[in-house]
Amino acid sequence: xxxxxxxxxxxxxxxxxxxxxxxxxxxxxxxxxxxxxxxxxxxxxxxxxxxxxxxxxxxxxxxxxxxxxxxxxxxxxxxxxxxxxxxxxxxxxxxxxxxxx
Numbered sequence: 001x002x003x004x005x006x007x008x009x010x011x012x013x014x015x016x017x018x019x020x021x022x023x024x025x026x027x028x029x030x031x032x033x034x035x036x037x038x039x040x041x042x043x044x045x046x047x048x049x050x051x052x053x054x055x056x057x058x059x060x061x062x063x064x065x066x067x068x069x070x071x072x073x074x075x076x077x078x079x080x081x082x083x084x085x086x087x088x089x090x091x092x093x094x095x096x097x098x099x100x101x
Contacts, residue, residue: 036076039086043078048090055093061086 030036034047052058062069065079072078079086 030076037086038076038078039081039083040079042083044083045076046086046090048093049097052090052093052097055096057089057096058093061089 030047033050035050035053037046037048038044039046048058062077062079065081068080069077
């Protein structure tokens with residue numbers, strides 16, 4: 001299994017098992033310590049740890065969408081990119097934070 005897919009699977013398991021977060025029970029509500037981000041035209045929802053916002057890779061990625069983020073200050077951060085590109089940068093950020101890089 002490629003590293004990116006493995007890290008994303010671990011992320012989803014942590015959200016559900018460790019944090020007890022279930023999207024069906026808490027629709028639209030971010031768990032404590034997480035930031036909601038919507039990605040792409042279908043607005044796929046992700047919750048990322050607040051600590052990830054200090055990642056150099058994630059900061060650089062978000063900087064590309066600075067105007068869009070500032071234009072939509074109400075609600076979750078919405079990124080006009082593919083979820084594949086967001087998941088790729090999320091995997092890099094997760095690897096940075098866990099020391100896997």
